[in-house]
Amino acid sequence: MTDEKVIDKRHLRSIKTREKLLEAAKEVFLEEGFHKATISQMIKKANIGYGTAYVHFEGKEDILIVLMENVMEKFYEIAEVSFLPKTKNEALEIILKQATAFLKMAETERNMMQVFEQAIGISTEISNKWKAIREKFIQRISEDIAYAQENGLARPELNQKLAARGWFFTNEMYLWEIVRNEHHDTVEEVANTITAIYTRGLYL
Amino acid sequence: MTDEKVIDKRHLRSIKTREKLLEAAKEVFLEEGFHKATISQMIKKANIGYGTAYVHFEGKEDILIVLMENVMEKFYEIAEVSFLPKTKNEALEIILKQATAFLKMAETERNMMQVFEQAIGISTEISNKWKAIREKFIQRISEDIAYAQENGLARPELNQKLAARGWFFTNEMYLWEIVRNEHHDTVEEVANTITAIYTRGLYL
DNA sequence: TATATTATTGACATCATGTCATTTTCCTTG
DNA sequence: CAAGGAAAATGACATGATGTCAATAATATA
Known part of the structure; x- marks a missing residue:
């Protein structure tokens, strides 16, 4: 050993x-x-x-995979934060923190994330690793929503998996926009809006 | 001429x-x-x-751009549908139809969309064209939300642009999942859930 | 010191790209 | 309708990247 x-x-x-x-x-x-x-x-x-x-x-792709492992681990750390909210406020707070931490990665690792984005479109292996991260997040949030539904905090008629995916997807698309410098709202404002819509809805 | x-x-x-x-x-x-x-x-x-x-x-990329123009036009057609809802129900109905039409593209053009996805990651020109489509959608929806806010249908405190982006992003990520055959819920259910969350919120 | 093991090296074969001088096909004009 | 010219097609070639491998260098061991 x-x-x-x-x-x-x-x-x-x-x-x-x-x-x-x-x-x-x-x-x-x-x-x-x-x-x-x-x-x-x-x-x-x-x-x-x-x-x-x-x-x-083994080649260019392999080199990048190794370089990416560092960055990807940080995403896993964010995803692994476990939580089971007892009150609606707690649920909102946690969902907001998760979104903020996730989006912050785009800023702190912008350069490597730019390369990462290209690589996802090209290398199946890298693409699969990103998918695994995504599923990890969705799984976590999905569990949280299910728990919230059981405890009368979230609308019971919504498909948890779909809701969790939607939430993550919105965050992810913003992540890439921030990575590409295409976005000029602050991470905090983006996270707030996403959370507000997901938790309170857009229409009155 | x-x-x-x-x-x-x-x-x-x-x-x-x-x-x-x-x-x-x-x-x-x-x-x-x-x-x-x-x-x-x-x-x-x-x-x-x-x-x-x-x-x-001019090369491989150029060939693909021409092949893609067909598909992209169809997206423009969907985006160009103009609407100004008078009631909340009308707003929901229209937003649902828009999402459904958008997601249906993933099914009907799945094969070319698969190639398209790779191409977006590789070719700046193709990527830019897709961005233009995205902005077109976001612009449309953003206007709709602003109108709804002015008429007391939507929460006035939400940033319209961010909300519109979020809505579109969720749809877009589902689009790509469907394209990749990674998703087994029906287009209708996905569109319904997205719309329900955006309009009614996830938590009670 | 001699020999074995591990790490490094660049020349080489392979393959895709984009260019260009040449050839083929068709049109036009006297 | 024959000759010359214009448009389109062609494939051989130069270039540049990839991955392999037999040879060489560096270090360990006996």
């Missing part, structure tokens, strides 16, 4: 090479976007040989 | 070649997806020479 702790100079060099490449790849992805980015640019920036890239990774 | 009506045999042949290529390209895009698709596959299927493809189009 802990056999891997035997790290010799060779192994160390290997790790450093890998990290140099990852660092360079990040820059290239940010500068060029996913498809214009080439392995050649990365290895030049990292000062390593061409073949070396293929020793450490 | 009508000079172009002079169509000789050469011109006719040119048009036919172009159409043969578009037809073949459509098949290849559907079979292979946007990036695996190659010009070579298309020209073989169309029985024309390699260079010919570049006489008619």
Whole structure:
């Protein structure tokens, strides 16, 4: 199990090479976007040989997946916050916090999220990982809505899964708009409006 | 203005070649997806020479843009339906119809929409055209909400633009799920739930 | 020091792209 | 209707990216 702790100079060099490449790849992805980015640019920036890239990774896509894992973990952390509201106010507060935390990611990780968005459209594997994150959120919120329905806080006639998806989808689309710098309302205002509509409805 | 009506045999042949290529390209895009698709596959299927493809189009992306124009026009038609509701019921009915028509597109044009989705992630031009469609919808709905607010039908404290975006975004995300065959509720149920939440709210 | 193991390397084969000089097809004019 | 010209089609080619692999360098071990 802990056999891997035997790290010799060779192994160390290997790790450093890998990290140099990852660092360079990040820059290239940010500068060029996913498809214009080439392995050649990365290895030049990292000062390593061409073949070396293929020793450490399977290709461009694989490199990006590794770079993305960091960011994706943060989403999981947000999604994993567990809650079972007892009052309507509690429910609203929590739903608002969740939306805000989610949208904030767009701002703090904007650069990598821009590359991420392209990659989702191109790589099935990356797309699947994003889908998993989405389902995690929807599952959480769906459970919360079901609980709220059982306790007379939410309208019982609404399909929880659909409602949860809708809520998440709205947040997600705003996330991408913020990532693309296409949106100039603050994260707080967006989160407030989404929550207000979902909890109070648009029409009187 | 009508000079172009002079169509000789050469011109006719040119048009036919172009159409043969578009037809073949459509098949290849559907079979292979946007990036695996190659010009070579298309020209073989169309029985024309390699260079010919570049006489008619600037490349893969350009071919897809032309193929997409058809589909996109249909979205514009839906978006252009104008309405100013007088009663709350009228507002709900119209918003439901709009959502249903929009989502139905995912079903009737599923194949091309699948290619479309990839293309949006890859081609800036296609992405921009889709954004224009989105803004058209949001503009329409935003106006409707503003009107409803002025006439005491909708909550006046909500930001119309944000509400309209949210509504559209939810629909759009469902659209893509349906396109990807990832969704098994009926279009009607989805449209109903979205409308119900937006108009009546999730919590009591 | 000699040998084994691990990591690195760049040259190479492959494949898609876009260009362009050439060829084919059709029209026009004397 | 024959000759020359214009429009359309063509495929060979140059370019650039990818992934592989046999050779080489660096380090460990006996």
